[in-house]
Amino acid sequence: xxxxxxxxxxxxxxxxxxxxxxxxxxxxxxxxxxxxxxxxxxxxxxxxxxxxxxxxxxxxxxxxxxxxxxxxxxxxxxxxxxxxxxxxxxxxxxxxxxxxxxxxxxxxxxxxxxxxxxxxxxxxxxxxxxxxxxxxxxxxxxxxxxxxxxxxxxxxxxxxxxxxxxxxxxxxxxxxxxxxxxxxxxxxxxxxxxxxxxxxxxxxxxxxxxxxxxxxxxxxxxxxxxxxxxxxxxxxxxxxxxxxxxxxxxxxxxxxxxxxxxxxxxxxxxxxxxxxxxxxxxxxxxxxxxxxxxxxxxxxxxxxxxxxxxxxxxxxxxxxxxxxxxxxxxxxxxxxxxxxxxxxxxxxxxxxxxxxxxxxxxxxxxxxxxxxxxxxxxxxxxxxxxxxxxxxxxxxxxxxxxxxxxxxxxxxxxxxxxxxxxxxxxxxxxxxxxxxxxxxxxxxxxxxxxxxxxxxxxxxxxxxxxxxxxxxxxxxxxxxxxxxxxxxxxxxxxxxxxxxxxxxxxxxxxxxxxxxxxxxxxxxxxxxxxxxxxxxxxxxxxxxxxxxxxxxxxxxxxxxxxxxxxxxxxxxxxxxxxxxxxxxxxxxxxxxxxxxxxxxxxxxxxxxxxxxxxxxxxxxxxxxxxxxxxxxxxxxxxxxxxxxxxxxxxxxxxxxxxxxxxxxxxxxxxxxxxxxxxxxxxxxxxxxxxxxxxxxxxxxxxxxxxxxxxxxxxxxxxxxxxxxxxxxxxxxxxxxxxxxxxxxxxxxxxxxxxxxxxxxxxxxxxxxxxxxxxx
Numbered sequence: 001x002x003x004x005x006x007x008x009x010x011x012x013x014x015x016x017x018x019x020x021x022x023x024x025x026x027x028x029x030x031x032x033x034x035x036x037x038x039x040x041x042x043x044x045x046x047x048x049x050x051x052x053x054x055x056x057x058x059x060x061x062x063x064x065x066x067x068x069x070x071x072x073x074x075x076x077x078x079x080x081x082x083x084x085x086x087x088x089x090x091x092x093x094x095x096x097x098x099x100x101x102x103x104x105x106x107x108x109x110x111x112x113x114x115x116x117x118x119x120x121x122x123x124x125x126x127x128x129x130x131x132x133x134x135x136x137x138x139x140x141x142x143x144x145x146x147x148x149x150x151x152x153x154x155x156x157x158x159x160x161x162x163x164x165x166x167x168x169x170x171x172x173x174x175x176x177x178x179x180x181x182x183x184x185x186x187x188x189x190x191x192x193x194x195x196x197x198x199x200x201x202x203x204x205x206x207x208x209x210x211x212x213x214x215x216x217x218x219x220x221x222x223x224x225x226x227x228x229x230x231x232x233x234x235x236x237x238x239x240x241x242x243x244x245x246x247x248x249x250x251x252x253x254x255x256x257x258x259x260x261x262x263x264x265x266x267x268x269x270x271x272x273x274x275x276x277x278x279x280x281x282x283x284x285x286x287x288x289x290x291x292x293x294x295x296x297x298x299x300x301x302x303x304x305x306x307x308x309x310x311x312x313x314x315x316x317x318x319x320x321x322x323x324x325x326x327x328x329x330x331x332x333x334x335x336x337x338x339x340x341x342x343x344x345x346x347x348x349x350x351x352x353x354x355x356x357x358x359x360x361x362x363x364x365x366x367x368x369x370x371x372x373x374x375x376x377x378x379x380x381x382x383x384x385x386x387x388x389x390x391x392x393x394x395x396x397x398x399x400x401x402x403x404x405x406x407x408x409x410x411x412x413x414x415x416x417x418x419x420x421x422x423x424x425x426x427x428x429x430x431x432x433x434x435x436x437x438x439x440x441x442x443x444x445x446x447x448x449x450x451x452x453x454x455x456x457x458x459x460x461x462x463x464x465x466x467x468x469x470x471x472x473x474x475x476x477x478x479x480x481x482x483x484x485x486x487x488x489x490x491x492x493x494x495x496x497x498x499x500x501x502x503x504x505x506x507x508x509x510x511x512x513x514x515x516x517x518x519x520x521x522x523x524x525x526x527x528x529x530x531x532x533x534x535x536x537x538x539x540x541x542x543x544x545x546x547x548x549x550x551x552x553x554x555x556x557x558x559x560x561x562x563x564x565x566x567x568x569x570x571x572x573x574x575x576x577x578x579x580x581x582x583x584x585x586x587x588x589x590x591x592x593x594x595x596x597x598x599x600x601x602x603x604x605x606x607x608x609x610x611x612x613x614x615x616x617x618x619x620x621x622x623x624x625x626x627x628x629x630x631x632x633x634x635x636x637x638x639x640x641x642x643x644x645x646x647x648x649x650x651x652x653x654x655x656x657x658x659x660x661x662x663x664x665x666x667x668x669x670x671x672x673x674x675x676x677x678x679x680x681x682x683x684x685x686x687x688x689x690x691x692x693x694x695x696x697x698x699x700x701x702x703x704x705x706x707x708x709x710x711x712x713x714x715x716x717x718x719x720x721x722x723x724x725x726x727x728x729x730x731x732x733x734x735x736x737x738x739x740x741x742x743x744x745x746x747x748x749x750x751x752x753x754x755x756x757x758x759x760x761x762x763x764x765x766x767x768x769x770x771x772x773x774x775x
Contacts, residue, residue: 044080045182048205051175062109062159062169066378069153070146073181074206075188075198076310082182083137085120085153087113088174090130093167109159109169115141116151125159125169149194150203153179181205188312190302190343192336196236198312199243199260209242210260212538215269216249216531221321223534224557225328226264227524227541229316231553232332234545245538247531257307264316265324276313278303279344287319291346295319298327298347300336326350332545332553352554353454353518357390359492366484375462376479382461383482386551389451392492394515399446399490401458404483406439407432410466411478418462418480422450424549432464432480439483451490454517455551458488502635504625506663506677509654510540510547512635513572519544520554521634523571527581528559532644536576536651543655560584568630576639578647585638592624592638593667593678601642603669618671619643621650625666648672 050069058067073079089111109125118141123133144151159169188198199210210233214226226245233243246255248270256272267273268285278301281288287299298318305311316327329350330336336345368387375381393399403420411432420428420442428444464478502512513522522544524537537557545553558567560575560582567573579585579596589595594603603622624638639654641647649672653659662675669676 044184045180046205047178047180049175050173050177050179053203053205055173055175055177057175058173060111060155060157060171060173062157064156064158065171066154066156067173068155070150071179071203071205072148072150072201073183074204074208074310075201075312076185077183078186079137079142079151080182080184081139081142083142084134084180085113085115085137086132086134086178086180087123087155088130088132088177090172090174091125091128092170092172093128094170109157111171112156112158114154114156116143116145117141120153125171148202149197150201185310187304187309190304190312191338192300192302192342192345193338195331195334195336196233199233199262199314200237200241207242208260209244209258210262211251211255212243212245212262212264213251213270214245214247214534215265216247218265218269219321220557220559221325222265222269223526224555225316225321225325226534227537227555227557228325228328228332228553229262229264230538230541231519231545231550231555232328232334234542234547235332235549235553236334238546238549240546241542243542245535247534250531253307256305258311260311260313261305262314262316264328266319266321267315267317273315275306276303276315277306278313278315279341282315290319294346294348296323298323298325298330298350300327300331300345300347302343323347329552329554333551350552352552353516353520355520357388357454359390359392360388361393361491362487362489363387364485364487365482371484372481373484374479374481375460375464376477378464378466378477380461380463381480382459385458385460386455387458387488388454389456389490390492391453393490394451394453395448395493396491397448399451400488401444401446402487402489403442403444403460404439404486405436405442405480406483407437407464407480408478409434409437412465415465416463416478418460420444421457421459421461422446423452423457424459424547425450452515452517452548454520456517457549502627502633504627504635504666506623506625506665506668507660509637509660509663510544513544513574513637514548515572516554517548518550518552518554519548520556521571523556523558523567523573525558525560525563525573525575525577525582525584527577528561530577530581532647533576536639536647537574539651539655540574540576568628570631570634572634573628573636574639575636576647576651578642579640582640585640588626588629588636591626591629593626594622594624596640601640601646603640603667619645619649621646621648621653621670621672623650623653623663623668623670645672 053069053071055069060067111123111125113120113123115137118138120137120141121135146152155173157171212226212229214223230245263270263273267282267287273282280290280299280301299315301315303313305313316324316331318324318327326347326349330347338345365385368385370385373383375383413432413434417429417431419426427447430442460482462480464480466478515521526533526537541555556567556571558564560577563584575582575584578601579598580601585596586598596603619642621641626636628634628636639647639650641650649670652672653663653668653670653675659675663677665677667678
């Protein structure tokens with residue numbers, strides 16, 4: 001018997017460890033990464049569940065509670081009359097009086113449903129258990145009342161019977177509930193003041209994507225403008241989004257028809273703009289009717305895409321590269337002023353943040369232009385304050401805010417609290433108390449390293465829940481008031497030159513490059529004739545903007561062939577390109593953690609004790625981090641590769657969370673699916689663990705940058721191993737079957753013998769049980 005168990009364990013181990021199992025698992029993982037089309041769109045009607053919109057099962061607790069579902073429709077849709085909602089919910093009662101009140105019909109309580117602040121229906125809570133109800137959305141409720149354009153369905157519980165009896169009601173709203181939304185197709189709204197819409201819509205029913213198009217041979221100012229647009233959209237959107245940079249020659253007919261488009265550059269750089277019906281027309285690669293006073297202005301204009309009427313085209317342009325740069329910075333702010341035509345704006349000038357700000361050590365919120373701010377309502381509410389800090393104030397360890405506040409007495413002190421954030425980092429969390437109902441002061445120190453040169457954001461977020469109350473005569477929402485006399489203390493350091501070189505580690509990206517609020521000290525160094533590096537830079541600019549949230553993005557870009565000395569002296573550098581295409585890497589090669597063999601574009605690791613040779617045809621990407629030899633306070637990040645695919649791998653290592661989480665140290669090498677790292681003091685190579693002999697690696701690319709499939713080519717040893725494993729499995733199966741048949745005959749004989757002795761014994765011996773289970 002033990003032999004059989006051992007055989008079964010061996011068989012199970014072979015099956016689980018078989019390469020077939022590995023290949024199947026890889027296939028499942030690959031399929032799971034493909035986007036799912038969760039919305040069912042028929043003939044001018046869309047059906048979507050609450051779950052598809054991110055809604056989770058939610059419990060409403062008596063006597064009063066509410067929840068909401070929000071969504072955005074595509075820019076070229078308009079909701080039509082006849083929309084329906086199927087609401088799935090469940091009612092339960094608990095408490096000493098639950099049995100008596102549950103027998104009453106009805107026992108009281110309602111669900112009030114509104115859509116875009118218009119009453120839709122009132123549902124009487126008659127019976128316990130699960131329910132499904134359908135209702136129609138009224139025609140006067142089909143227009144969004146929110147500033148962001150989203151539609152909102154709100155479900156509110158009113159169960160005052162809990163105030164009269166010792167009973168609590170629980171209404172569970174199920175995520176299986178469904179919207180059925182008829183719609184009419186129309187042209188998208190063209191309004192520059194609503195950026196990032198229509199390119200990005202929060203809680204969108206239908207996911208969308210956008211391509212930013214640059215000229216084939218852009219002026220460096222135009223390429224810089226494109227990076228600032230990418231950064232600005234990252235700041236405006238604040239989350240991952242399908243947004244990629246391509247050159248004009250790479251814009252295929254299929255991509256042009258399937259995407260929203262943002263053209264960044266002068267009109268004479270693009271051949272297709274004449275097809276777009278912009279408010280300020282482009283003919284023969286020139287603007288037609290450009291006002292004389294706007295000849296040096298940046299130009300922003302929107303139009304419906306001629307290649308797909310459901311998409312939008314945006315032109316970020318001007319008659320000069322400098323004008324294009326102005327237009328891009330205006331877009332990055334997300335606050336475009338419109339006048340007569342919402343689809344057209346002229347940008348006369350953009351003032352970047354000054355490098356030298358005055359040192360003001362003590363100031364109040366009132367002196368910044370803010371007044372008393374009251375947050376009200378159940379749930380999470382927040383307020384944000386902006387203040388400036390000079391370079392001399394960044395390194396102080398004695399900075400703090402004295403927050404003066406008071407609040408209502410309706411709060412549930414067991415569950416209500418507020419937090420303070422500095423530049424999106426939580427620095428304090430404080431519960432509300434009975435004592436803090438009166439005027440209170442909370443001093444919160446600023447941790448070193450969180451302040452940025454330029455604008456800083458101080459955010460107060462309050463989560464306010466009320467105690468259960470049945471006195472609705474004087475009921476009001478809970479509130480928190482922040483006094484305008486709250487003050488901020490930012491002492492300057494006594495030694496202006498006390499700044500030290502930053503601690504370098506790849507895991508600190510992107511924070512390592514977020515020391516200035518507008519990213520104005522970051523410069524991208526890019527080869528002039530390598531569009532693949534521009535794409536990676538675009539994705540990195542988006543990531544920097546998403547994390548730093550600049551008011552106006554002020555990134556710099558320079559071509560690797562001509563880097564101005566002031567850029568080397570004053571900026572943190574992000575260098576992207578093969579070592580043979582970036583002269584700067586030859587200049588600083590000996591100072592890199594892993595110097596390059598410029599001829600082969602590989603990291604030679606000459607200063608390490610063990611060096612591995614990369615097999616011919618193997619693509620790898622490199623990431624290296626060092627203190628700038630031109631300015632010890634600034635870092636230099638190098639993204640390189642021994643091929644174009646290797647460059648994509650290096651970019652993915654910083655842009656994909658599953659890879660970035662593996663980064664550490666100052667040197668990393670990646671084959672696209674694995675990362676090996678090395679510190680500055682490491683004496684051993686990081687390459688050997690990732691480069692098996694005679695293996696070719698193809699990686700999943702940065703969105704829009706490569707067409708390489710996201711799979712590994714099967715190694716040469718796989719087929720022989722499959723054959724050997726198969727033969728071994730067949731032999732073991734045969735052995736198990738032979739033993740099972742012989743065991744069956746022996747068990748039959750024992751069964752007859754046992755029956756004659758025990759005559760119906762209800763407790764057969766253990767061995768018989770085991771044999772029976774095998775049979």
